[in-house]
Amino acid sequence: MPTKKNNNQLVTTSEHLLPFIESLPDAVVIVNADHKIVLVNSRTGEMFGYPVDVLKGADLMTIIPELHRGKHRQKVDAYFQKPVNRPMGAQKRFSGVRADGTEVPVDIMINRITLDGVTVAMALIRDVTYQRELEDRLTLDSLTDEMTGFYNRKHFKTRLEAQRSGFLRSGLPTSVIMFDFDHFKHINDQFGHAGGDIVLVNVASMIQKELRPLDVGCRIGGEEFAIILPNTNLESAVAFAERIRQHIERMEFRVEERRFHATVTLGVATFSSMDRTSDAIMKRADEALYAGKAAGRNCVVSQDALTRTEAD
Numbered sequence: 001m002p003t004k005k006n007n008n009q010l011v012t013t014s015e016h017l018l019p020f021i022e023s024l025p026d027a028v029v030i031v032n033a034d035h036k037i038v039l040v041n042s043r044t045g046e047m048f049g050y051p052v053d054v055l056k057g058a059d060l061m062t063i064i065p066e067l068h069r070g071k072h073r074q075k076v077d078a079y080f081q082k083p084v085n086r087p088m089g090a091q092k093r094f095s096g097v098r099a100d101g102t103e104v105p106v107d108i109m110i111n112r113i114t115l116d117g118v119t120v121a122m123a124l125i126r127d128v129t130y131q132r133e134l135e136d137r138l139t140l141d142s143l144t145d146e147m148t149g150f151y152n153r154k155h156f157k158t159r160l161e162a163q164r165s166g167f168l169r170s171g172l173p174t175s176v177i178m179f180d181f182d183h184f185k186h187i188n189d190q191f192g193h194a195g196g197d198i199v200l201v202n203v204a205s206m207i208q209k210e211l212r213p214l215d216v217g218c219r220i221g222g223e224e225f226a227i228i229l230p231n232t233n234l235e236s237a238v239a240f241a242e243r244i245r246q247h248i249e250r251m252e253f254r255v256e257e258r259r260f261h262a263t264v265t266l267g268v269a270t271f272s273s274m275d276r277t278s279d280a281i282m283k284r285a286d287e288a289l290y291a292g293k294a295a296g297r298n299c300v301v302s303q304d305a306l307t308r309t310e311a312d
């Protein structure tokens with residue numbers, strides 16, 4: 001019969017434990033101090049895509065993603081030296097690897113037992129794919145603008161600050177384009193709020209296609225947008241802004257049978273080693289943008305106002 005030692009440690013045999021772990025909905029993996037799997041339930045086989053017999057006697061690393069194996073080995077050793085039982089949810093994000101190489105997000109609970117006279121670690125492994133996807137979706141939702149799919153102002157500021165740190169470390173330039181639609185109020189007045197929304201959504205979608213994977217498109221206000229361009233100097237950012245300006249100018253929008261156009265004014269700035277916070281680059285881009293508005297709109301103005309491309 002299974003018993004408990006004074007220190008609350010379960011003492012049992014494989015024969016007694018197996019029916020119990022077979023009845024659990026989670027995977028159970030029992031490992032000895034040499035990192036060998038000594039016992040698993042059928043659920044483990046299903047979760048990781050192996051026959052149970054293959055897992056029994058295998059190295060624990062069989063189900064640990066390659067990237068984490070070194071660290072995991074150390075953790076197992078540390079656990080056997082100083083076992084601290086771990087409840088579910090104690091580890092932030094952890095994944096196992098299936099036989100086909102795909103990863104399965106898991107949560108793990110570990111405690112120490114004596115099995116067949118040997119001290120082993122018993123891990124209860126729960127597949128948390130659903131929870132992880134939900135978590136990721138909620139995180140993304142809190143960082144993006146529902147209408148355009150662009151990142152929101154909060155994320156823009158976080159990313160910009162991260163880029164500033166990166167720039168100070170590496171010296172690689174990062175530039176920012178801020179833009180605002182021209183006379184957007186007229187568009188809403190003439191074509192309704194829904195007409196205005198069509199413009200915002202289509203322009204965001206066009207820009208998204210133009211961005212490189214590292215670029216970050218953000219909607220930072222109602223009809224105000226910003227693009228973070230890592231590894232891009234001021235000159236290249238101005239050229240990209242001009243391409244966007246021309247592209248938007250050529251776009252045609254439709255509300256029922258009515259067709260119309262929209263234009264934007266863009267301000268471009270780049271990080272300087274003097275920038276103490278990311279607000280400094282935003283301020284320069286904003287000032288350039290407003291200089292563009294004052295100069296007649298539908299244009300690109302760089303922070304040093306050296307490059308200005310007027311509409312034809």
Ligand SMILES: Nc1nc2c(ncn2[C@@H]2O[C@H](COP(=O)(O)OP(=O)(O)OP(=O)(O)O)[C@@H](O)[C@H]2O)c(=O)[nH]1
Pocket residue numbers: 180181182183184185186188192193194195196197200221222223293297
């Ligand atoms: N359709 C739509 N309109 C919006 C949205 N957010 C803000 N707006 C409108 O955008 C307009 C912005 O107006 P203003 O700030 O006066 O600027 P503007 O008319 O674009 O003029 P300039 O910027 O000076 O060229 C306002 O009428 C807002 O109601 C939105 O999500 N959808």
